[in-house]
Amino acid sequence: MARALMTFRQLLQWRGPSLRGLVFLLVGAAAAYAGAVTLYLTISVGSAAFTLGEGTTAIVALQDDLGHRQALLNVALDRCRELLAGTGPTRR
Numbered sequence: 001m002a003r004a005l006m007t008f009r010q011l012l013q014w015r016g017p018s019l020r021g022l023v024f025l026l027v028g029a030a031a032a033y034a035g036a037v038t039l040y041l042t043i044s045v046g047s048a049a050f051t052l053g054e055g056t057t058a059i060v061a062l063q064d065d066l067g068h069r070q071a072l073l074n075v076a077l078d079r080c081r082e083l084l085a086g087t088g089p090t091r092r
Helices: 002-012 019-086
Strands: none
């Protein structure tokens, strides 16, 4: 009985955490933190990036239209210059 009581006391004594246990605990906590940060950034930044992509697509379409209009205006300007150059006074 005394021997059983002594063994029970030894089991109840706190020996402190083992190095292996601490390493597993730290690695597990780091993995959980990294996973949580990854999910958070994927959800929050992903939606913002999607919205930014849609806005960029709209701006590119507007710039393409503006470039087309500018090209047409350049053609019209060239024709106006040709007409004005041909209608100048020719008296000599």
